[in-house]
Amino acid sequence: MMEGEGDGEEGIGEMLVRCMQSLHARGLITGSGGNASARLGGGEEILITPSGVYKAGLGVGDLVRMRLDGEVLEGRRKPSSEWRMHAEIYSGREDVNAVVHAHSPFTTGIAIAGRMIGPITPEVALLLPDVEVIEYACPGTEMLGRLVGSRIVGKRALVLQNHGVVAVGRDLLEAVTSVEVLEEGAITTFVASLMGGVNVIPKEEVELIKKVYKR
Numbered sequence: 001m002m003e004g005e006g007d008g009e010e011g012i013g014e015m016l017v018r019c020m021q022s023l024h025a026r027g028l029i030t031g032s033g034g035n036a037s038a039r040l041g042g043g044e045e046i047l048i049t050p051s052g053v054y055k056a057g058l059g060v061g062d063l064v065r066m067r068l069d070g071e072v073l074e075g076r077r078k079p080s081s082e083w084r085m086h087a088e089i090y091s092g093r094e095d096v097n098a099v100v101h102a103h104s105p106f107t108t109g110i111a112i113a114g115r116m117i118g119p120i121t122p123e124v125a126l127l128l129p130d131v132e133v134i135e136y137a138c139p140g141t142e143m144l145g146r147l148v149g150s151r152i153v154g155k156r157a158l159v160l161q162n163h164g165v166v167a168v169g170r171d172l173l174e175a176v177t178s179v180e181v182l183e184e185g186a187i188t189t190f191v192a193s194l195m196g197g198v199n200v201i202p203k204e205e206v207e208l209i210k211k212v213y214k215r
Contacts, residue, residue, distance in 0.1 A: 012038045012047055013060040015172050019100065024055045028102045028179060031055055034164070035080035038172055039090055039097040044068050048086060050077030081140035088149030089168060096168040100175040103164040106186035111159045117185045118200040120192070124185040125206045126213055127178060128157055136161040157182055 019036055023029045034055060037048035049055075050062050064075035068087040072079060080086070086099045110117060111133045119125035134151050137144035137160075148166055152158050157167040157178045165182055169175035192198045201209070 009040060009047065009065070010060070012040065012172075013063050016047060016049060016063060017058050017060055019172050019176050020049060020055045020058050023100070023102055023176065023179065026180075028104045028183060029055055030103060033103045034101055035082050035086075036100045036172065036175070037080075037083075037086045037098070040065070042097070045073065046086060046090065048079050048083055050075070050079060051081050053077060082144075084140070084142055084145035085148050085166065088145040089152055089166075092149050092153060093168065095170065098169045098172040098175040099166065100168075100172070100179055101164060101166045102179045102183075104179060104183040104186065106190055107159060107165050107183050108163065110186045110189055111161055115189065115193070117159075117182065117189055118198070119206050120185055120188055120198060120200055122201070122209050123181055125201050125209050127181050128185070129206065129210075130155060131157055131159060131182065133159040133161055136163065139163060 016036055016038055020029065023034060031054045032052065035049045037046045039046050044067055045065060046068065047063050047065050049058065050064055053062050062077050064077055064079040065073045066079055066083065067073060068090055082101055089096060089099050116133065117124065117131055119129060132151065134147060137147050148158060152168060157165060159165050165179060167175045167178035169178065189198055
């Protein structure tokens with residue numbers, strides 16, 4: 001189990017590395033695909049994973065410190081090609097301190113098949129009650145960045161059609177948790193569909209779950 005972020009940039013960097021290694025080990029990102037970032041000091045600077053580095057071998061020294069306007073401040077690598085998407089999210093969401101983009105196979109596959117992940121378990125109903133699948137836009141482009149930035153308002157995660165999932169959180173662990181819960185929901189949906197059909201939790205029960213966990 002991963003521990004929470006440590007204090008300062010070094011602690012955040014170590015957590016970024018552990019998160020990416022964990023996602024890779026679970027098959028939620030590939031060696032070259034997927035990215036993550038964390039806001040530094042609650043401001044206009046972020047620490048982001050690099051482009052073209054094998055994720056299982058990622059080290060703190062590979063991370064890139066940059067501004068939301070694209071200016072690289074520190075790092076020997078190029079920032080992730082998806083940095084614009086991260087920047088748009090941070091610019092529109094002051095409550096967000098971490099962004100994780102994964103290529104979760106079941107979540108992505110369910111969306112490609114035209115299916116939605118509904119409130120099939122209490123955890124999905126509680127954490128991700130309104131997951132939206134948004135239209136395809138080319139990875140790494142300003143168009144994708146603007147699209148995600150505008151649609152993720154008030155949400156913890158979005159599914160990107162034919163691409164993957166992006167999740168946000170107050171910290172990296174919260175964002176990673178959303179990726180994991182969404183993939184578990186997708187796997188459960190897939191299994192249920194093979195065995196006769198998907199039954200979701202009734203709306204009134206979803207509301208009860210929310211009330212119970214707010215206590």
